[in-house]
Amino acid sequence: MTDDAYMNERPNAWGRWGVGDEAGALNLIGPEQVKRAAALVRTGQVVRLAQPLSNKTPVPRHRSGLQHFMGRDGGDYAAGAKQPGGFQFAEDTVVMPLHIGTHIDALCHAWCDSRMFNNYRQETMRSTSGATRLGVDKMPPAVTRGVLLDLVGLRGRRLEDGEVVSRSDLEACLVEARLQLEPGDAVLLHTGWLAAQQGKSDVDFDSEPGIDHEAGLWLAQQDVAVIGADNFAVEVLPFKPGTVFPVHQCVIRDFGIPLLEGLQLEPLVRAGRHEFLFVAAALPIVGATGSPLTPLAIL
Incomplete structure (x- = not known):
């Protein structure tokens, strides 16, 4: 259960959807968001955004x-x-492992200071039963507007390992696409990292381009429901000195926004669409910290 004696002093969405909420920012997707997104379908083309899974799918050494x-x-x-x-x-x-290939991080996946999203205590995560709170089984499907922010197009090249994607970069991508973020959106970031790993026998999971804390906080404050990217951790690696997974802490733990990692975005980029109907549903594995899944962009 939550403990009102603890106060999270950082910007957050704790209590926004009630003290017992376990769905977080996915609460921002309602019937109006679904209808708005469905109206974006023009050609009926369905683009699969998931990597193929096999014993050759790269994973970090600890998995x-x-x-x-x-x-x-x-x-x-x-x-x-x-x-x-x-x-x-x-x-x-x-x-x-449930965090392999294209997968989603549940809200119990990352926390700090012994507290998870919405002030749930770390004791709700048990080795015998998994997550008794905020597990991936508590995560409703996401059917909403997808927004592709093409950082590769903005830069005119694939981003380099360790290259920061800033708030201003995200805003510049929106200007180029003539779009504005709206509550309930699923924002997908194209950095070119996954495409650059093709053919490599030893993928480096310790260095990648991605958003920094300021960019993650800005996205959270725009009321997006999901943040995804074509890299390993969404956020830039290595971290800024003195921090550890600051974007995970901000968006998952503070704002209840699930992260979609390892997206296959090249087909969507080639299709030339920056807004589309986005559909993703995790496997409802009780008490799990994440799930492989197959997100779809319907054009």
Whole structure:
């Protein structure tokens, strides 16, 4: 339960949707946002924004990679497995971290000072049961307007590792696209980082372009519902000296905004659309800190 004796002195959205809220900024997506976004569909083209998942999908060293096991396949029948009525089937099992490839961070994924979003205590995260509060199963689907901010187009090149995306960069992208952010938007940032990793056998997860704390705070204060990027952590790595994941702390812990990481944005960039119907729904794994998913841009 929350504890009113603790006060978060940083700008935040604690209590905005009630002391028992666990959905955070996704509360900003209601029927009006869904209808507004649906009206953006013009051609009916559906663009998948997820990376393919396999045992070759890169992960940082502290996470295990994806393991794919066949429980039954054609070899079983070749070896004499029964096939009543001629019926045959295959099935398999996947073991993987939930923060792999294209995935979403639940609101229980990151916190500081022993407090999570909306003043939930860190004790609500248990090794035996997972997150009893703010788990990914508490995260409603996002069906809203997607806004692509193309930093590569703004710079005229892929961003370099460690390159900061500032608030002014985000505002400049909006000016170029002739758009303004509206409450409930899903903002997707194209840095070119993921495309630059293609073909690499050893991906460096300690250095990437991304937004800084000021840019993250500004996005939060525009009432966006989701922030995503085509990189590992959305925020710039390495961090500013003296800080540790400042954007995660700001947007997840303070404002209840989930982060979408590892987006495949090149197809969307090629389509040339900066606003579109955006759809994403996490796997409702009870008590989980995140989930792989397949976000869609419907043009």
